[in-house]
Amino acid sequence: MAKNIAEQIVEMLEKANVKRIYAVTGDSLNHLNIAVKKSSIQWIHVRHEEVGAYAAAAEAELDGFAVCAGSCGPGHVHLINGVYEAHKSHVPMLVIASTIPSDEMGMDYFQETNTIKLFDDCSHYNQMITRPEQVQRILQSAIQHAISKKGVAVIGLPGDVSELEAEEATTSAQIFKTNPVVRPSDDELKHLAGLINDSKKVTLYCGIGAAEASTEVIELSKLLKAPVGYSFRGKMAIQPNNPNEVGLTGLLGFPSAYHAMHEADLVILFGTDFPYQKFMPVKNKIVQIDESPERLGRRAKLELGLTGDVKETIKALLPLLNEKTDVDFLNEQLEFYEKVKENQLEYVKDFGKENAIQPEYVAHTLDRLAKNDAIFTVDTGMCCVWGARFITGTGERKMLGSFNHGSMANAMPMAIGASLAHPQKQIIAMCGDGGLSMLLGDMATIFQYKLPVKLIVFNNRTLGMVKLEMEVGGMPDNETDMINPDFAMVAQAMGYPGKNVHRPEDVESAIKECLEYNGPYLLNIFTNPNALALPPKIEFDQVLGMTKSMAQLMLGGKMDEVFETVKSNYKHIKGLL
Secondary structure, eight states: OOOBHHHHHHHHHHHTTOOEEEEOOOGGGHHHHHHHHTSSSEEEEOSSHHHHHHHHHHHHHHHSOEEEEEOTTHHHHHTHHHHHHHHHTTOOEEEEEEESOGGGTTSOOTTOOOHHHHHGGGOSEEEEOOSGGGHHHHHHHHHHHHHHHTSEEEEEEEHHHHTSBOOOOSSOOOOOOOOOOOOOOHHHHHHHHHHHHHOSSEEEEEOGGGGGGHHHHHHHHHHHTOOEEEOTTTHHHHSTTOTTEEEEOSTTSOHHHHHHHHHOSEEEEESOOOOOGGGSOSSSEEEEEESOGGGTTSSSOOSEEEESOHHHHHHHHGGGOOOOOOOHHHHHHHHHHHHHHHHHHHHHHOOEETTEEOHHHHHHHHHHHSOTTOEEEEOTTHHHHHHHHHOOOOSSOEEEEOTTTOOTTOHHHHHHHHHHHOTTSOEEEEEEHHHHHHTGGGHHHHHHTTOOOEEEEEEOSBOHHHHHHHHHTTOOOOSOBOOOOOHHHHHHHHTSOEEEEOSGGGHHHHHHHHHHSSSOEEEEEEBOTTOOOOOSSOOHHHHHHHHHHHHHHHHTTOHHHHHHHHHHTHHHHHHHO
């Protein structure tokens, strides 16, 4: 019996080593669903397609490629947030967007959408299959685009086309995963070496593009006596076993990394497309090295921009460099970093009080008790801050988040993808109460697939980052408070244990119990809603804005909130003096 197009697609996905498809089945996707049922691929039935796209994005970041799907109209529209996440994070993902019957297109048919317009801004490849002879060529090209350009590829698939008899293409159906060696030319390397040799104080700053070059970064930093800062996405790879690391900078970072970058004569950016221009130095020389030349110079004014793989570039550069002997600059930055870390521990030592547990203490305790090879997922907002500042890289740990797209609600869905892809690993989702409640339904997916995901809810009953944004902008926070369900009872209703933690003295034992439980577990920790996370660079306008907002709250009669905010964050003020 001849195979249909849906079966042909699944056969190609099997050959591309696809293990699962995240989707909600229905009408136009049903033929693909049945084809998957007969294959080695697992159909992961999520409750919401956005969750499926986030889960696929997590799997793609960990393993190099993943697939999600959505049925016609609302189904594939629901994918869009997670699709943007994957594309902006430069992870290879295939989206199968099934659509209405092909003969009804352009007729304003039930659930009709234009997939080309819909996905064009968040994909490298975006095409519709309308004829059997297109299938293999389009699918091969889509996957080739995704893995080669590191982003999203979309194929539109009308439901009626998926059941047509398949035809064999004359072009290649094989997927080519190439690994070229790319580095700057010899002349460019000599130019870079000259800049480095002529500079007394050098700081290295690394992003996710330097993740495979941690050994080379350490060797270079030792040769140049250079402190090493990193972005949030670069932290898990660059921090471990690095004697010259000075932390991360940016909105979530430390003053030490900011200081090391601004005090240097020369800053070298390795594999980072750091988005915040305000945190970049402007008075010293900056060199940027990235595998994508289109990124060069868009975050800072460069002395030199080079294209190359970070690992290969450093290996070729090292023989051209003179070893530096002056350690004063490096030692100054390391001493400052030690003081910053001591100041951070002030938050950890302050456990908080009943129903206002300090989130820093929770994150620090979680860091101590988690396994060395745990995979963490963090919700956007305050959970990102606690993850950035208190979860330590070991060389084996991973941390996933919506670091480029910055969407809420990503931690729990990403934990689903991570757990399915790596069932032997400890998967810990650091969830905000706002994020978890946004996609609450897929807690049921965790139970359905018996995933041993640990959901740690930092329940501060507010949209914490938005509250901070409003206050530093001089506005009293408004409509950021949240009346939450009992998340522990929700977990129990979903089929697995849930526990509320109200007192700081119960935190450590509760986290131990959660992490040691053989299966999914939700820990609902009532954290301090007034705990703030100020960035390493504080503008006068931000201080003025905070003062103004506190005054407005006082005039509005909210003296208790003002008092608790000041009391909870006095250490920030002390750290700035």
